[in-house]
Amino acid sequence: MMERTLVLLKPCTLQRGLVGEIISIFEKKGLHLCGMKMMQLDDAILNEHYAHLAQRPFFQRVKSSMEAAPIIAMCLEGVEAVTAVHALAGPTNGRNAPAGTIRGNYCMSCQENIVHTSDSHETATIEIKRFFRPEELYDWHPATFDYLYANDEY
Numbered sequence: 001m002m003e004r005t006l007v008l009l010k011p012c013t014l015q016r017g018l019v020g021e022i023i024s025i026f027e028k029k030g031l032h033l034c035g036m037k038m039m040q041l042d043d044a045i046l047n048e049h050y051a052h053l054a055q056r057p058f059f060q061r062v063k064s065s066m067e068a069a070p071i072i073a074m075c076l077e078g079v080e081a082v083t084a085v086h087a088l089a090g091p092t093n094g095r096n097a098p099a100g101t102i103r104g105n106y107c108m109s110c111q112e113n114i115v116h117t118s119d120s121h122e123t124a125t126i127e128i129k130r131f132f133r134p135e136e137l138y139d140w141h142p143a144t145f146d147y148l149y150a151n152d153e154y
């Protein structure tokens with residue numbers, strides 16, 4: 001099933017000059033961009049985005065870290081994109097994320113862990129709406145589609 005999912009490149013990724021490299025990983029995998037923009041996040045959007053963490057001791061730290069510099073928000077599309085992108089990101093803590101995943105390859109932190117990715121189809125739908133207006137998302141068919149998914153049943 002063709003799906004869309006949300007990726008945020010966190011402030012640490014901009015600070016470390018890794019934006020192009022991380023976008024390239026998703027592109028090389030075969031996911032295509034439907035929308036992308038730079039944003040400065042504030043408490044209002046972060047209180048909503050991380051509402052499920054509000055009672056956790058690290059909630060303020062997460063918010064400060066996400067407000068420390070701009071982020072890049074991306075909407076990526078592909079067959080089963082939510083699972084594919086979430087798996088590429090790897091487990092939250094970079095220190096024990098497997099080599100080969102983005103977090104496993106690029107970070108040593110639980111907080112400064114390069115990307116946020118939607119963890120389910122339902123969450124992706126909500127998160128894409130949170131970060132993008134409908135007119136900021138583009139429907140297009142990648143010319144490589146048949147090479148990416150040739151003969152697959154989905």
Ligand SMILES: Nc1ncnc2c1ncn2[C@@H]1O[C@@H]2COP(=O)(O)O[C@H]2[C@H]1O
Nearest residue numbers: 053058062092110111112113115116117
């Ligand atoms: N101990 C922790 N457990 C889980 N998430 C944490 C922890 N400390 C900080 N975080 C941050 O909270 C974020 C929640 O979802 P993210 O995928 O954006 O990545 C997570 C981390 O950046």
